[in-house]
Amino acid sequence: xxxMKGNKSIKALQKKMLDSIRKADIYFEFFEKESxxxxxxxxxxxxxxxxxxxxxxxDKYLKNVNFFALFVENGLKPLKNPExxxxxxxxxxxxxxIIKDTETADNILQKKKPFNPxxxxxxxxxxxxxxxxxxxxxxxxxxxxxLDDVIETLLLxxxxxxxxxxxxxxxxxFQGRYFIVRPLxxxxxxxxxxxxxxxxxxxxxxxxCTFENSNKxxxxxxxxxxxxxxxxxxxxxLKHSLFNCNFDFLWCKYKNEKQxxxxx
Numbered sequence: 712x713x714x715m716k717g718n719k720s721i722k723a724l725q726k727k728m729l730d731s732i733r734k735a736d737i738y739f740e741f742f743e744k745e746s747x748x749x750x751x752x753x754x755x756x757x758x759x760x761x762x763x764x765x766x767x768x769x770d771k772y773l774k775n776v777n778f779f780a781l782f783v784e785n786g787l788k789p790l791k792n793p794e795x796x797x798x799x800x801x802x803x804x805x806x807x808x809i810i811k812d813t814e815t816a817d818n819i820l821q822k823k824k825p826f827n828p829x830x831x832x833x834x835x836x837x838x839x840x841x842x843x844x845x846x847x848x849x850x851x852x853x854x855x856x857x858l859d860d861v862i863e864t865l866l867l868x869x870x871x872x873x874x875x876x877x878x879x880x881x882x883x884x885f886q887g888r889y890f891i892v893r894p895l896x897x898x899x900x901x902x903x904x905x906x907x908x909x910x911x912x913x914x915x916x917x918x919x920c921t922f923e924n925s926n927k928x929x930x931x932x933x934x935x936x937x938x939x940x941x942x943x944x945x946x947x948x949l950k951h952s953l954f955n956c957n958f959d960f961l962w963c964k965y966k967n968e969k970q971x972x973x974x975x
Contacts, residue, residue: 721909725767728906731897732768739881741892742773747849748892750780750805751840754790754916756907757855759799761895763910765853766803768894778853780805781843783836785812787819788917796916810839828922841889851890859900861893862949863931871927875961877953899946 736742750765752758762780769776780800782790790796793809800807815835819828840852856878865877882891895903923929938945958964965972 718909721906724902724906724909725764728764728898728902729768729771732764732894733772735880735894735897736768736772741881741894742776742851745849745851746775747777747779747844747847748851748853749840749844749847749849750778750853750855751836752780752782752796752800752855753788754782754792754796755855756912756915757857757895757900757903759796759912759916760903760907760910761853761855762800762803762805763906765894766805769804777847778805779808779843779847779849781808781810781840783812783839784809785815785832785835787816787832788920788923791916791918808843810843812836812839829926829928837891841884844889850888851892853892853894855895856893857895857898857900857903858950859932859935861896861953862946863928863935865949865953866931866935867927870931 732741742748750758750762752762765778769778782793782796784790797807812835815832818831818835837852844850844852861878865875868874868876878893878896879891880893880896882893883889884891935946
């Protein structure tokens with residue numbers, strides 16, 4: 712799967728996305744002080760596009776850097792064609808690895824508390840990614856969350872976690888021992904989909920999770936899509952709001968008095 716040649720609009724799209732990664736990298740220092748990076752991948756559009764873009768980015772900006780692509784096989788969203796994914800990844804200079812996880816599916820089937828299948832799955836997957844990163848002397852794990860994932864998480868946390876927060880472009884873990892890096896965090900999902908089609912990826916190369924269409928994120932996503940159809944400016948405004956936090960008009964300063972206020 713390679714980018715269609717002779718299409719100026721697709722090349723322009725690739726440049727636009729690489730420029731977004733470059734701007735974010737300069738500001739957030741995604742690739743500082745590391746020679747090994749781990750990319751958590753699936754057979755989805757986002758992670759495959761991330762691999763392709765990072766390969767191009769590496770050629771221009773990241774000499775003498777190694778990338779390891781890791782797929783965590785827990786049986787919930789298996790790869791439809793592992794060899795196709797392997798070839799795609801290795802053609803772009805990443806080494807490809809699969810680690811099996813039998814614990815996650817068992818925990819979900821047993822409805823371990825707290826029973827949130829997506830949380831159980833993502834927590835275990837992240838643990839495996841960090842353990843693998845440690846084994847290859849890496850401290851940074853790349854995940855393919857895009858701008859729309861960030862916006863959805865903002866609303867998810869407000870509605871269901873009682874806090875105003877979202878995914879960070881670069882997120883330290885364990886007092887800065889590891890970092891989660893999101894190179895696509897400034898890139899819209901529709902651009903990723905368009906680019907994936909240009910790569911010849913017309914469908915996901917992963918299976919469908921049983922819980923995929925019944926989780927809260929899908930509810931938020933569908934709600935946002937309805938709002939975007941009514942007024943497309945809402946998407947842009949949500950993006951800019953992430954950088955425009957007016958703490959003078961948030962209640963954070965009253966956090967210590969929350970219990971007393973609620974008791975009134």
